[in-house]
Amino acid sequence: MNFNITVSEEDTRYNIPVVGLGTPYFYLIHILTLTCSVCSITSVLTILVISFRFKTAHTFFKSWSKCERFAVYLALCDGFLCLGQCMDHIQMVIAKDHVHPIELCEFYGFITFLFCAAQMFLVSIIAINAFVLMKFSKNIFLGKYDWKLYSLMFGIPFFECLGATFADEIGPIGAMCGVAGNISFLFFSTIPVLIVMTMNTVLYTLTWCKIRTETKRINSTIGNTCPGSKATQAAKTMSLFVLSFLIQWWAVAIYGTWKAAVEDDPVEIFIIAMVFANMGGVLNGIVYLYMHKNRMKKLYPTT
Template identity: 40%
Template sequence: MMVPNNTTKPETFLFKDGYDIPVYGLANGMFYYIHIPAIVCLLASLSCAVATIVLSFKRRKAGEFFTKWSKGERLVVYISTCDGMFCASHLMDHLQILFTLDHVRPKELCAFYGFVMTVFVVAQILIVNVVAVHVFVMMFLNKKISFGKYDSCLIIWAFGVPIFGATVAATYEQFGPMGIACLYDAIKGHVANMVLTTIPVPVILVANIVLYILTFIRIRSDTLIRKYRFGTYANAVGRHIKAAKRMLMFVCAFVLQWWCFGLFGAWSLFVDNPLEIPEILNYFGVVFTNLGDVFNLVVYLLVLRNKSRQLMSKPQQIQNEKSDDLQELAVTIAKKQHNIPKSEREAILEMIKNARSTDV
C-alpha cells in the first residue's frame, strides 16, 4: 500500500489517471517480491483478527457487550474489526493484481477497495488515538472519558469522520490504482491522500508516541509511590496502573504497525518525488502495515494471561488488601492514640487482632 508508482513527476501531466501508469514491479522484476509477502502477511493478520474477535465473544456474552464488557474489551473488538476489514479488502486487491498482472479492473471495484481501506484504516487510527488519550487522562487527571451510551460518541467519531471523508473523496473520483494496489488514484488522488492519510497518520502517530511516553513515565512514578503506601489508596492506584498498562500495550502495537507508513507519509512532504524516498522503506511497510492484527492478537493473549494470573491469586490479593487496610487503621490509631481513651483503644486493637486471626 505504501509503494509509490514508478513514474517521475515531470511525466505525470501526460496521464489521465492511475490506469495510465505501469504496474509497479513488472519492469524491474520486483512484482512477486511485493505481492507474495503482502498476501502472506495479510492472510496471517486476517486470521488473527478473526481469532481475536472469536476469543472475545467466547469469553463474554454478546448481549452484554455494552453493559458488562469493559472499555478495553470493547476496544479490542473495534480495533480487530477495523484491521480485519482492511486486511480482507487489501487481500482481494493484491490477489487480483497477482493473478492478472494488471491493475484492478473495473475502475469501480478498485475505487471500492480504496474506499473500504480508507474508512477502516482511518477508523483504527482514530480509535487507538482515543485509547492513548483515555489512558493519559486516566493517569494524569484521574478521570475516565465517556464513550457515550452504546459507545455512540466513539463510533460517530471513529467511523463517522472517515466515512464522510471517504464519501467526499469518492465523489471527486480520488480512489483508484496507485501502481501497486488500490487506494488513492496515483494521478487524481493527491488531495485525498494528503488530507486522509499523508498528514493525519504521522501527526497522530507522533501524538500517540508522546502520550505513550508521558503515561509510561507516570505509571513508573505511581508504581514507586505505591510501594510506600498501603491500604485502599494503594489498591486503587494498582488497579489504575493495571488498566493503563493493558491499554498502552495496544497503543504500542499500533505504533509497531504504522511507524513505517507514518514515516513514509512525513518524508513525502519534504521531497518533490516519492521515488526519492529509500525503496527499502516500502518493503518494511509491506510487512509491518499488513501484520497489524498479529501484533494485536499477541497483546490480547498477553492481557488474557495476566488476567488469568490475577484471578488465580485473587483470594490472596483480597487477604492482602484486608491486611493493608488493617495496617492503615493501626497506623491511624497510633497517631491519634493520645486522644483515645485507654479502654476504647484496647477494644479497637482487640478488634484488629481478631480480624487478622480470621483472615489467617
Template identity: 40%
Template sequence: MDHDNSTSTHSSTLGPPALRDGYDLPVYGLGNGQFYSLHVPALTCIFLSLISAILAIALSFRKNPKRAFVDWTKSERFVVYMAICDGAFNLAHSMDHLHITITKRHVYPASLCQFYGVMLLEFILAQALMVNIVAVNAFTLMIFNKQLKYGRRDWRLLLWIFGFPFLLSMIALAAKQFGPSGAFCFFDGVNGGLAQFFLVTLPFSLILMVNTTLYVITWAKLRSIEKKLSLSLGKQSSGSKMKHAAVRAMSLFVLAFIFQWLTLALFGIWVFVDPVTLPPALIHAVTIFSNVGGIVNLIVFLVIRRRLRNQAQVSPDHSHGSKPSGTKDTSHTDV
C-alpha cells in the first residue's frame, strides 16, 4: 500500500509523460483556431509556385527549341535548375500539407513523413548551394573578370548541388531525424532540433550572410564602373555589356533567394534559442515566403528574358563581331 502511494505520488510529481517523437505533438492550429489560416495560404502559395515552376521550364525550352541545353546561357540553365528544385519541393510539400489538411492528423505512415522530410531537405539545400555558387560566380566575374567552370554538362555543379544534400539527407534519415514538426513533415519536432540547426539553420544563415555580402560588393563595383563610364562619356564594349548583364542576371537569383529563405533562417534561430516563445506570425511567415520560390524565380526568368531581348535590340552588331582565330567566344555563356 505504501509502495502504491509512493508510486502515485512520484508519477504526479513527474507530470505528463515525456514526448517520444513528433507524433506526440499536437497538430499545429487545431487548438487555437489557426489550422486553416496556416494550411490554406501555404497550399495556395505551393500550387501557384508549382505552376510557375512548370511554366518557367516550358518557356525556357520553348525559347530554345533547337539549341542543346548545355549551349544555353548560364542564366537560362540556372532558371531550369531552380525550377526543378522549386517543382520537386512544391510537389512533396503539397502532398504533406494536403494530407494534414484533409485528415487533421500528422502524416502516416511514419516512412511517408520521413520521405517528405528528405525531399524538403534535398531541394532546400540544393537551392541554397546553387544560389551561393551564382553569387560567387557574379562576384568573381565582376571583380576578377573570371567565371567559374562547372564541368562538361555542368557535372561539377550538379554533383555539388544535388549530390551533397542527398548525402546529408541520407545521414539524417538513418539517424531518424525526420518526422512531424507539428505543422508539416520536416525535422522531427521532438528529436530533430539539433539536426535542423546544423543542417538548415546554420548553413542557411551563413549562406545568406555570404550571398548578401557578395551581392553588395558586386553591385557596388558594377555601379562604380558604370558611373565612371557615364561621367567620362565612355562607351562600353560589347564584352563589357555582356559581363554587366550577366552580373545583373545572377544578382536577381541572389535577391530572390534572400526574399524566399530569410524567414526560415530567422525561424530556425528562434526555435533553437527559445522555442517556447516562438510567435505564430513567424510560423505563418515561413509557410508563405518559403513556398513562393517558383513564383519569384519565374519573375526572375521573365526579367532576364526581357533584358536579353532589349540587349539584342540595342546591340544587333554583337553577333557579327570578330574574334581571334583559334579562340572560343564564351561571353554568351556568362549571361
C-alpha cells in the first residue's frame, strides 16, 4: 500500500509515513476514531452524571459499592484516553501531517499509553476480585481510599511511560502518537495486551461458570424468583466489565500479533483495532446501565 511520507529534519522519529495520506484511508481512520471517541466521551459523561446524581462525592469511599467505584474509574480511564485521542486525531486531520512539535506528540502518546495501561491493570484487578469473590467468598481489600488500586493502576504505568518517553520510544506511529518502533511496540503493547487478555479470559470463564453453578443452586433451593446473593450479583457485574474490556481490546491484540509477525500490517486491521479501542466508554456504559437498572429495582421494587 502506497503512503505519502512526511519527514522531519529535526527528529528521526518523524521518518515514517503518515498512514493513508493522499488516500481515502486517511480520513476514514481519523473520522472513525473521532466518532468513536466522541461517543465514548458522551457515555462517560452520562455515567459520571448519573453516578454522582444518586450518591455524593464525599461518601465515595464509604457508601459506594466496589462496582460503583469501578464504574467511575473505568469511565475516567476511557474519558481521558478518548480525550487525548480526539486532540491527537483532530490535529492530524487539520495539518495532514504528524503531530508537531515532538513534545506535543510525546504528550499525546504518554496519555494514550498511561490510560491504556491503567485500564488493563484495573480490569485485571476487577477480574481477580470477581473470581476470588465467587471461588473463595472473599472480598479483596483495596486499602483505605483504594490506595492499593491507585498504586497499581497509575504507579507502574506512569514509570513505564516516563521511561519510554526519556528513551525516545514515544512519538508518531503513522496514524497517531504512541509507542514507536517495532521492538518497543512489541514489549510495551503487544505482549502486555496478550498476557492481560489471556489471563482475563481465563478468569472470566471460570468466574462465569461459578456464577451459573451458584445461580442454579440458589434457584433449585429457593426458587426462580430469587435474584441471587449480593456476592453473586457483584461478581456478575464485575465479570461484565471484564467482558466489555475483552470486546474493546481483542482487535488490538490481533493487530499487535500481526504487526510482530508481518512487517507490512494491513491498514484495515489497524482501523478495526482503533474503532474497538475507542468504543470502551460505550461498552462500559452499557454495563453501567445494567448495573444502574438493578440498583433502581432494589430501591423502587415493583409490587
